[in-house]
Amino acid sequence: MWKLLAKLDKVDRKVIYLTLFIAAGLPFFVSIRIPVKPWKETEAAFNLVDSCPEDKVVAICSNWTAGSQGENWGQYEAIVAHCMMKKIKLVVFSLDGDAIAPQMAEAVNETQARKYGRQYGVDWVNLGRTVGAPLTMAAIGRNLKSVFPRDLRGYATNDSAKLPILQGVNGCEDFQILWAIEYQPNVDWMVWLDPSGTTPIAFASAGIVTTSWYPYLSSGQMKGMMAGIRGAAEYEDLLRQKYGKRYLDSDPRPRGGRLLVPLAFGHLVIIAFILIGNLGTLAVKRMKRSAQ
Amino acid sequence: MNARKRLIAFVTFIAGLYFVLEFIVPPTVPLVTVTGVALSKRLPVFQLETASGQNAVVEADPSVTFYVLRRSKSGTFEPKPQRSREIQKGQIVTVRTRTVTLGGFGPNGERLDSNGNPIVLRQGEVPYTTDGPDTSLPVWSFEKLMGRVGPDGEAILAMLDEGEAINIEIRDAKVADVDRGQIVLKMNGESRTVPITDYSVIMLNKRRSQPEEVEMHSVQVGDTVSIGPNTWLRDQRDTATQFYAVVGTLALGMGLISLGVVNIRKIKKRESEWYTAFLFFGAIVIGVLAGLGKYELTGTRSRAFSDIIVLQVINAMGSSIFSLLAFYLASAAYRAFRIRTAEAALMMGTALIVMLGQTPFGMYLTGWMIGTFEFLQLPNVAGWILRTPSSAFVRALQFGAMLGAIATALRYWLNLERVAGMGDD
Numbered sequence: 041m042w043k044l045l046a047k048l049d050k051v052d053r054k055v056i057y058l059t060l061f062i063a064a065g066l067p068f069f070v071s072i073r074i075p076v077k078p079w080k081e082t083e084a085a086f087n088l089v090d091s092c093p094e095d096k097v098v099a100i101c102s103n104w105t106a107g108s109q110g111e112n113w114g115q116y117e118a119i120v121a122h123c124m125m126k127k128i129k130l131v132v133f134s135l136d137g138d139a140i141a142p143q144m145a146e147a148v149n150e151t152q153a154r155k156y157g158r159q160y161g162v163d164w165v166n167l168g169r170t171v172g173a174p175l176t177m178a179a180i181g182r183n184l185k186s187v188f189p190r191d192l193r194g195y196a197t198n199d200s201a202k203l204p205i206l207q208g209v210n211g212c213e214d215f216q217i218l219w220a221i222e223y224q225p226n227v228d229w230m231v232w233l234d235p236s237g238t239t240p241i242a243f244a245s246a247g248i249v250t251t252s253w254y255p256y257l258s259s260g261q262m263k264g265m266m267a268g269i270r271g272a273a274e275y276e277d278l279l280r281q282k283y284g285k286r287y288l289d290s291d292p293r294p295r296g297g298r299l300l301v302p303l304a305f306g307h308l309v310i311i312a313f314i315l316i317g318n319l320g321t322l323a324v325k326r327m328k329r330s331a332q
Numbered sequence: 333m334n335a336r337k338r339l340i341a342f343v344t345f346i347a348g349l350y351f352v353l354e355f356i357v358p359p360t361v362p363l364v365t366v367t368g369v370a371l372s373k374r375l376p377v378f379q380l381e382t383a384s385g386q387n388a389v390v391e392a393d394p395s396v397t398f399y400v401l402r403r404s405k406s407g408t409f410e411p412k413p414q415r416s417r418e419i420q421k422g423q424i425v426t427v428r429t430r431t432v433t434l435g436g437f438g439p440n441g442e443r444l445d446s447n448g449n450p451i452v453l454r455q456g457e458v459p460y461t462t463d464g465p466d467t468s469l470p471v472w473s474f475e476k477l478m479g480r481v482g483p484d485g486e487a488i489l490a491m492l493d494e495g496e497a498i499n500i501e502i503r504d505a506k507v508a509d510v511d512r513g514q515i516v517l518k519m520n521g522e523s524r525t526v527p528i529t530d531y532s533v534i535m536l537n538k539r540r541s542q543p544e545e546v547e548m549h550s551v552q553v554g555d556t557v558s559i560g561p562n563t564w565l566r567d568q569r570d571t572a573t574q575f576y577a578v579v580g581t582l583a584l585g586m587g588l589i590s591l592g593v594v595n596i597r598k599i600k601k602r603e604s605e606w607y608t609a610f611l612f613f614g615a616i617v618i619g620v621l622a623g624l625g626k627y628e629l630t631g632t633r634s635r636a637f638s639d640i641i642v643l644q645v646i647n648a649m650g651s652s653i654f655s656l657l658a659f660y661l662a663s664a665a666y667r668a669f670r671i672r673t674a675e676a677a678l679m680m681g682t683a684l685i686v687m688l689g690q691t692p693f694g695m696y697l698t699g700w701m702i703g704t705f706e707f708l709q710l711p712n713v714a715g716w717i718l719r720t721p722s723s724a725f726v727r728a729l730q731f732g733a734m735l736g737a738i739a740t741a742l743r744y745w746l747n748l749e750r751v752a753g754m755g756d757d
Contacts, residue, residue, distance in 0.1 A: 077692075109651055110654070254726065
């Protein structure tokens with residue numbers, strides 16, 4: 041018995057890879073739905089966006105790209121869908137990070153805008169990418185248009201005919217919330233964007249780095265958070281609870297909920313192999329002891 | 333110390349000094365700054381000479397915006413909004429005195445705005461379209477283009493449709509004289525008139541946030557304001573930020589040049605796998621073409637090409653490479669998480685709770701615990717671990733790391749740290 045279990049001490053890595061491949065791959069072919077229970081950080085972020093008046097904008101620093109799309113795409117899509125559904129204005133930009141980030145964001149913006157009938161320049165604007173954090177963060181807070189004189193399409197940001205959305209939007213005092221969405225958002229947003237600390241800031245990041253954000257949540261510097269794809273699925277769940285058919289008609293199976301299933305199965309495989317490994321170690325120890 | 337090292341040390345010191353000063357220097361010069369409660373104000377008045385020789389007087393009320401022409405990235409001149417205190421005597425400015433939406437007509441045939449007030453064009457003022465084919469043209473030029481020729485501003489106003497919005501502006505006028513106005517403050521129980529000068533900054537003190545610079549017209553009776561000469565450095569913050577961004581972009585370009593040089597050398601010397609250098613240059617060309625296309629509108633060929641490269645090719649390759657991490661992670665977790673000591677057992681137990689608590693399976697396993705024992709549900713336990721003990725540890729770690737970062741930054745700033753490429757000392 042112990043001899044058999046001792047074999048679990050050294051499982052071939054190919055077996056681990058194959059098991060994970062099947063566990064994470066299967067949900068893409070078999071429809072499985074998993075209910076989620078929103079955490080309070082996600083609820084706080086949702087409520088903040090949901091309470092946005094029409095004259096304010098939601099600003100998003102979208103730095104997610106190909107590498108982090110597994111977690112960030114769903115998060116970004118949920119926020120954009122929420123804002124566009126509620127006719128909340130969106131100002132999107134990228135700071136540092138990958139040069140293709142604005143284009144990735146714009147693909148989602150255009151898809152959601154088609155679903156909800158929104159118009160570029162009126163309901164959303166993509167300001168493109170700039171560099172120079174953290175000084176640029178402070179400049180965005182003071183004067184957004186000085187940092188982005190033109191948007192991604194080349195329109196001047198002070199051209200109120202082409203971009204009426206930016207009329208009256210000067211800096212952080214006009215933001216209902218600033219979302220920073222990327223694998224690991226920059227904590228400097230909380231220090232530099234608004235030195236008075238009155239502009240609400242929320243992060244949407246990969247699940248693995250969320251541990252670092254909890255001190256900022258408890259201090260109140262960060263008003264909400266989306267933790268990985270779980271956070272996206274929770275946000276979608278909150279949208280579903282509040283807007284039901286109106287939200288689901290545009291996207292019956294949103295990305296967050298869809299990707300949560302392979303992630304959960306992947307986690308189960310990892311947990312299972314940790315337990316298997318420990319069982320193997322225990323068996324080896326037992327065998328050694330009995331041999332002595 | 334050689335000249336290059338001296339130069340780098342000097343530039344580093346100046347840059348660091350700027351950072352320190354930005355935090356330390358207040359917006360107005362201390363000792364000569366006065367603070368009190370606003371009782372009354374007289375708004376700034378600008379005397380202008382228009383290009384056609386007319387004189388105009390503009391009071392800087394909330395509807396007025398000043399613009400100065402600045403050359404844009406594309407080489408064209410574009411109006412850039414300015415604060416009224418930045419407008420100096422002798423400067424050429426454009427002033428948008430108001431934007432009005434046209435209403436009907438008054439009893440004497442005069443044109444009214446949407447509120448029913450008559451629109452009276454003052455000397456030097458010209459109505460401009462807000463949404464015509466070219467907003468740089470006055471209304472009558474636009475009307476000429478459209479075949480609706482009119483003799484003057486008032487007549488054109490009469491011809492436009494109800495509901496149309498127009499900007500009334502004085503363009504390219506020279507500032508002949510400026511009266512910056514004054515504010516009467518109540519200080520220590522006494523009224524004091526504070527004249528505003530060319531260098532005055534008005535800061536509105538807020539109860540729950542930092543003081544904010546405001547225009548004179550924003551000051552309301554009862555507001556607590558501080559008025560004093562500006563510290564020049566604060567006004568240069570946006571310029572410094574742009575410089576910082578340019579330096580960052582230059583670094584990117586230098587990286588590209590360096591890669592180019594390395595790959596050219598590879599081809600010239602026929603180093604091992606030299607043919608891969610051609611792939612590099614090919615990728616650069618495709619990347620540049622895709623980058624140019626991203627500015628085009630959806631539906632155009634260049635945008636479609638750009639989307640294919642970015643969303644179909646780079647996206648797929650990037651996520652494929654990143655997804656490999658999951659397999660390494662699973663393998664590493666299997667090998668590393670072995671209970672050999674009590675600490676390892678504690679770590680593994682915590683990791684399992686947090687991991688299970690963050691997946692929906694945590695709820696499946698412990699969802700039956702309700703009422704008094706609901707706090708023992710795995711998501712609740714995982715949440716508590718993350719919000720309380722883990723949060724405290726992270727905070728402690730960050731304090732330590734930041735103290736170290738400050739010490740290192742000081743060493744760099746004072747040139748006490750060895751830097752790569754700065755010589756052998």
